[in-house]
Structure formats: structure tokens, C-alpha cells
Amino acid sequence: MARLLPTGPAQRFQLDADAVAQAWTPASRGVLLASPSNPTGTSIHPDELRRIDRVVSSQGGVTIVDEIYLGLSYDDTYGHSALRLGEHIVSVNSFSKYFSMTGWRLGWLVLPEALVAPVERLAQNLFICASTIAQHAALACFHPESIAEYERRRAEFRARRDFVVPALDRLGLRVPVMPDGAFYAYADCSAHHADSWDFAFDLMQRAHVALTPGRDFGRAEPQRWLRLSFASSRERLEEALHRLRRELA
Numbered sequence: 001m002a003r004l005l006p007t008g009p010a011q012r013f014q015l016d017a018d019a020v021a022q023a024w025t026p027a028s029r030g031v032l033l034a035s036p037s038n039p040t041g042t043s044i045h046p047d048e049l050r051r052i053d054r055v056v057s058s059q060g061g062v063t064i065v066d067e068i069y070l071g072l073s074y075d076d077t078y079g080h081s082a083l084r085l086g087e088h089i090v091s092v093n094s095f096s097k098y099f100s101m102t103g104w105r106l107g108w109l110v111l112p113e114a115l116v117a118p119v120e121r122l123a124q125n126l127f128i129c130a131s132t133i134a135q136h137a138a139l140a141c142f143h144p145e146s147i148a149e150y151e152r153r154r155a156e157f158r159a160r161r162d163f164v165v166p167a168l169d170r171l172g173l174r175v176p177v178m179p180d181g182a183f184y185a186y187a188d189c190s191a192h193h194a195d196s197w198d199f200a201f202d203l204m205q206r207a208h209v210a211l212t213p214g215r216d217f218g219r220a221e222p223q224r225w226l227r228l229s230f231a232s233s234r235e236r237l238e239e240a241l242h243r244l245r246r247e248l249a
């Protein structure tokens with residue numbers, strides 16, 4: 001049974017080794033974290049990940065890192081695969097984000113040799129294989145022209161982040177940790193409302209702007225947080241922020 005551990009801005013909304021060590025029980029088998037993460041766009045510091053991995057390995061467990069947003073990293077301190085820690089790491093990845101193939105249901109795992117056969121047995125009970133058409137389409141992702149387009153988009157996401165985060169701060173929707181990857185900003189709405197769930201509905205009805213309340217993501221002070229996705233175009237983001245300004249000023 002999976003157990004959620006709370007995180008907050010002081011740890012970049014990521015796990016830390018002490019919390020993992022304290023939560024470990026004889027029934028624990030491993031740790032799963034996402035870096036860069038959804039909903040915060042923040043990554044775990046490589047030193048902290050190393051410490052977590054040491055705790056987990058010393059207990060005979062597996063460190064699993066969801067790196068689906070790794071291709072959309074904007075800071076060299078964080079933008080490296082957990083596989084740098086060694087071949088015992090499990091890395092989860094997908095064509096959905098950097099390669100923009102959302103909905104094609106194509107992804108991959110990098111596994112230690114010993115886990116390949118057990119994971120194959122598990123996977124066989126969930127699906128037969130990735131669709132042929134998705135696999136052929138994915139081959140086109142590796143053409144130099146495709147990579148150039150993905151890099152252009154990555155730069156665009158970064159520019160949107162640099163536009164959106166200060167604008168949210170000015171609206172009293174403070175983003176306590178600068179997202180270093182992905183296309184999300186996780187903002188504190190407590191200066192405006194005691195409950196992000198009600199606030200999100202309120203803003204949807206009044207401003208026609210859709211923000212996602214913290215409750216959709218976990219149980220660590222969910223009423224305090226709202227996620228804004230800056231996957232939308234710059235024009236739409238400008239319009240959304242203009243409408244928020246009208247409601248919140």
C-alpha cells in the first residue's frame with residue numbers, strides 16, 4: 001500500500017532523506033518521486049536524491065524516479081537524470097511531454113537488469129505492447145528537425161515561466177519556489193482565500209480562468225495551493241492574468 005509523505009516549499013516540494021528514513025517500515029519496498037514534479041515544476045536537489053537513494057538502498061529498497069519532465073528543464077543544477085546515481089535506479093519516462101506526444105500512450109522505463117523480467121510479467125497483465133503506429137511516430141521524434149522544434153518549445157516554456165511567475169507574485173499569488181522544469185507554477189493563494197478549492201471555482205465562474213486546486217494533488221496543505229499550467233500560448237496566458245488582475249486587484 002503506497003503511503004504519501006508531505007512536502008512543502010522548504011524542501012522544494014520534494015522528499016528528503018530524513019522523512020524517508022522515518023517513514024520506512026519493514027513492509028516498505030521503495031520510494032517513488034517525480035522530478036521535475038507535477039504540480040510544482042520543482043526538482044529534487046541531486047545531493048538530496050543521493051541521500052534518499054542511500055537510505056533506500058541500505059534497506060534493500062528501490063528508488064523510482066518519474067523523469068517525464070526532465071527534457072523540459074531550465075536549470076543545469078537540476079536537469080540531470082537520476083540514472084547518474086547508478087544502474088540500480090528505476091527511471092520512468094514518456095513521449096508525452098518533451099516530445100509532445102500526449103495521448104499516444106508511449107513511454108519507457110530504465111530498469112536494473114534484475115527487475116526486467118518481473119516488470120515484463122507485470123506489464124503483460126496490463127497491456128500487450130505499445131501500438132505500432134505510436135512506435136513509428138516516435139521514431140520521427142529523433143530527427144534533428146524534430147529535436148530543434150522541441151528545443152524551441154523548451155525555450156518558449158521557459159520564457160512563459162519567466163513571464164507568469166512574477167505576474168502571479170504581483171497578484172498576491174506567491175510562487176515560493178521557482179519552477180526549474182515542466183510547465184507549472186504552484187502558487188500560494190492564502191492571501192486571497194482560505195480554501196483553494198472554493199477559490200478555483202470562484203475564479204472559474206467570475207474570471208473564466210481555470211486553475212487547479214491543491215486538493216487534486218495530495219494532502220499537504222492543499223487548501224493553500226493553486227496550480228497554473230503555462231502550457232497555453234503566451235496570448236492566452238496574458239489574457240488569463242489580465243482577468244485575474246481585474247478580479248483580485
Ligand SMILES: Cc1ncc(COP(=O)(O)O)c(C=O)c1O
Nearest residue numbers: 034038066068094096102103107
Ligand atoms: C509527473 C507525471 N508523470 C506521469 C504522467 C503521465 O504521462 P503519460 O501517461 O501521458 O505518459 C504525467 C502526466 O501529466 C505527469 O505529470
